[in-house]
Every structure is written in C-alpha cells, then in structure tokens.
Amino acid sequence: MEQGIAVVDWVCLAASVEGSSHQSRGTDSNDAFATVVAGSTAIIAVADGAGSAAQSTIGANVAVDAAVAALQEHGFASHEPNLTHEEHLRAAILSARAAVLARATELEADPRELACTLLLCVATNEGIFAAQVGDGAIVAAVGNEYRLLCAPPRGEFLNETIFLTSDEALEYLVVTHTEVDSPRDLKHVAVFSDGLQTLALDLATDTPHSPFFNPLFGWVIGTDASESMLTDFLRSARVRDKTDDDVTLVLLADRNAKAPVLGKVSPSPALGEGSLSPARGEGSPIGSGARARRRAVFVTIGAAIFVNVGVIAAVVLGVSVGVIATVAIGVLVGMAVWASIRRYV
Numbered sequence: 001m002e003q004g005i006a007v008v009d010w011v012c013l014a015a016s017v018e019g020s021s022h023q024s025r026g027t028d029s030n031d032a033f034a035t036v037v038a039g040s041t042a043i044i045a046v047a048d049g050a051g052s053a054a055q056s057t058i059g060a061n062v063a064v065d066a067a068v069a070a071l072q073e074h075g076f077a078s079h080e081p082n083l084t085h086e087e088h089l090r091a092a093i094l095s096a097r098a099a100v101l102a103r104a105t106e107l108e109a110d111p112r113e114l115a116c117t118l119l120l121c122v123a124t125n126e127g128i129f130a131a132q133v134g135d136g137a138i139v140a141a142v143g144n145e146y147r148l149l150c151a152p153p154r155g156e157f158l159n160e161t162i163f164l165t166s167d168e169a170l171e172y173l174v175v176t177h178t179e180v181d182s183p184r185d186l187k188h189v190a191v192f193s194d195g196l197q198t199l200a201l202d203l204a205t206d207t208p209h210s211p212f213f214n215p216l217f218g219w220v221i222g223t224d225a226s227e228s229m230l231t232d233f234l235r236s237a238r239v240r241d242k243t244d245d246d247v248t249l250v251l252l253a254d255r256n257a258k259a260p261v262l263g264k265v266s267p268s269p270a271l272g273e274g275s276l277s278p279a280r281g282e283g284s285p286i287g288s289g290a291r292a293r294r295r296a297v298f299v300t301i302g303a304a305i306f307v308n309v310g311v312i313a314a315v316v317l318g319v320s321v322g323v324i325a326t327v328a329i330g331v332l333v334g335m336a337v338w339a340s341i342r343r344y345v
Contacts, residue, residue: 008040008125008184008186008254009254009256010040010042010252010253010255011220011221011253011254012042012251013225013226013250014033014249014251015230015231015233015234015248015249016029016031016032016246016249017029017231017234019247020240020244028057029246030050030060031049031193031195031248032049032060032064032116033047033064033248033250034064034065034068035068036068040125041123042122042123043071044121044122044189044191044250045068045118046064046118046136046191046248046250047059047060047061047063047116047118047164048060048116048134048135048136048194048195048246048248049114049115050115050116050163053115053116054109054113055113055114056113056114058103058107058114059100059103059113059115059116059164059165060116062096062103062114063097063116063164064096064118065099066100067092067093067095067096067118067120070091070096071088071089071092071122085126085177086129086177090131090175092120092131093133093164093170096164097165097170100114101165104165111165112165115163115164116163117135117161117162117164118132118164119131119134119137119138119150119193121138121149121189121191123140123186123252126180127179127180128140128177128178129175129177129178130149130174130175130176130177130178131150132174133162133169133172133173133174134161134163134164135153135161135197136192136194136197137150137151137191137192137194137197137201138190139189139213140178140188140189140190141186141188141189141213141217142180142185142186143185146208147178147208148201148206148207148208149176150174150176152197152203184254184256186254187217187254188213188251188252188254188257189251189252189253190213190216190217190252191252192247192248192250193246193247194245195245195246195247195248196239196243196247196249198242198243199238200213216251217251221253221254221255221257230249230251234247234249
C-alpha cells in the first residue's frame with residue numbers, strides 16, 4: 001500500500017461530561033481526552049482520573065497530552081526506523097507515565113494523587129493499534145463486525161482497576177494490532193471511559209453492544225453532527241439512568257462509509273466468543289421520539305392491567321381481601337412492566 005495517501009475521510013467527535021455523583025459534590029469531571037487527525041492517520045487518547053485521588057484531573061490531562069505528543073513527535077508521524085507501531089504505542093504510554101510522575105514531583109504530591117487510567121489508539125491505512133492501562137474500552141467496526149480491541153480488565157474486586165501511576169502499571173499494559181485488507185475495511189472507532197461500559201458493552205460476554213453503536217455512527221457521518229449534540233446525548237436520561245460516573249466518548253468515523261447496521265461482533269483476541277443479534281432499527285440517539293412512544297405504551301398497558309386486576313379481585317374476593325390482592329398483584333405487574341421498559345426502551 002502506498003504511504004502518505006489519505007484514503008479515508010475521518011470525522012472525529014469527542015465529548016466529556018461530569019457524572020451526577022460529581023455534580024452533587026460540586027466537582028468537575030475527572031476524565032480527559034485528546035485527538036489529532038492528520039490525513040488518513042487519527043490519534044485518540046482518553047484518561048479517567050481516579051475519583052479518590054485529589055489531583056487526578058491534572059494527571060488525566062497530562063497523560064493524554066503527553067501520549068499524543070509522543071506519538072506525533074517520535075511515533076507514527078515521523079516513521080522512526082527500527083520501531084514497530086506497537087513499540088511506538090508502548091513508548092507513548094511510557095512517556096505519558098513519566099510526564100504524570102514528573103508533574104507530581106513539580107506539585108510536591110504523591111503520584112497516587114494524580115492517578116488515572118489511559119486508553120490510546122491510532123487508526124491508519126494499515127489498521128488500528130490500541131493500548132490500555134486500566135479500565136474503559138476501545139471498539140472498532142472492521143468489515144461487517146464490531147471488535148472489542150481493548151476490554152475493561154476483570155479484577156478480584158468490583159470496580160478494581162490499575163492506574164498509570166501504579167508501580168505495576170506496565171505489567172498490565174495491553175497493546176493490540178488489528179490489520180485490515182483494505183483501508184476501507186476500518187470504518188469506525190469508539191474510545192470511551194468506564195462510565196459508558198454498562199451501555200456500550202455486554203459485560204457478561206465482553207462484546208460490543210451493537211444497538212448502542214449503530215445509531216451513533218450513523219449519526220456521526222450525517223451532515224448535522226456536532227460535539228455539542230454529542231455532549232447533550234451524554235447528559236441525556238438514556239445515559240444518566242445507567243451511570244452516575246463521568247463519561248467520555250470519542251467517535252471516529254469515515255464519512256465515506258455507509259451507516260452501520262451490524263449485529264455480528266468479535267471479542268478481543270484474549271476473550272471468549274460471543275455475539276449479539278442485529279439492532280432493532282434505531283434512529284438517531286439524539287432525541288428519539290420512538291423510544292418515548294414505546295415507553296408510553298408500556299406504561300399504559302401496565303396501568304390498564306393494574307386497574308382491571310384490582311376490580312376483578314375486589315368483586316371475586318371481597319373488598320377487604322380484594323384491596324390486599326390488588327396491592328400485591330399490582331406490585332408484581334409493576335415490576336414486570338418496569339423490567340420490560342428497561343429491556344426494550
């Protein structure tokens with residue numbers, strides 16, 4: 001493949017919003033991101049500062065800036081000889097870690113106070129290269145399937161993760177490379193912090209959730225997509241109802257690619273097999289009226305069942321017993337309706 005020719009037309013949208021838990025405490029988001037698109041090469045970095053670390057926001061910002069700068073100066077842009085792309089990514093992670101530790105020294109702070117995770121990926125004509133320390137994930141649409149390039153690690157305890165400032169950080173560093181037969185095979189990429197994991201991934205099988213990504217990428221390659229609209233989406237009830245954590249999402253898409261309607265997915269090479277059925281015809285994730293109509297239908301049906309069951313119980317069993325039965329059955333019906341709403345809406 002001839003180098004230096006842009007064969008894709010990348011559009012990159014990124015947004016980060018503070019979680020409701022941070023809003024209640026009056027604190028800003030601990031997430032940070034940095035992106036660079038130059039021709040057919042795109043670089044994305046996302047960091048999530050530890051909520052328990054006093055200056056983790058500083059650490060996250062230093063990490064993404066240093067990682068991207070390292071790749072621009074010594075990595076993919078310069079084509080430095082004797083180093084593979086994977087080694088360039090490892091070097092960028094090392095540069096980011098060194099920068100965070102140096103900033104901690106400047107601030108006379110314990111490095112743990114600047115603790116953060118780091119996701120880094122580079123999309124090129126040759127494929128996509130990804131690196132990860134900590135949680136969050138990177139998903140790519142390659143050919144006709146979604147692939148989980150970097151997955152959130154599974155620790156011994158819930159919400160346990162590794163940070164860039166940890167002594168053992170490099171032991172947990174994951175670097176992957178996904179080659180493509182044609183530059184057009186790599187259509188879209190999503191990089192996101194752990195706040196979106198429950199929405200974007202099927203955590204039981206460690207696979208991307210196609211109904212989340214299909215409408216998003218279809219919207220990004222449209223003409224009206226903007227980062228302010230992406231920010232509104234991340235602040236919407238659809239996201240807020242699932243997480244109270246900070247959320248950061250970077251979407252990279254080829255404008256020349258068709259809107260994806262993918263149902264087949266591939267896990268990370270280190271993970272087990274899994275698949276998801278095709279999406280159920282979602283439209284744009286920004287302000288969906290169909291979702292509101294489905295919710296209204298479920299609520300109406302649930303209310304009708306509740307009233308009718310109550311009337312029948314009161315007539316057949318007597319008023320006093322009927323009241324008790326109505327309350328009990330109503331609770332069960334309400335739980336069933338709520339479960340349906342969460343499943344399909």
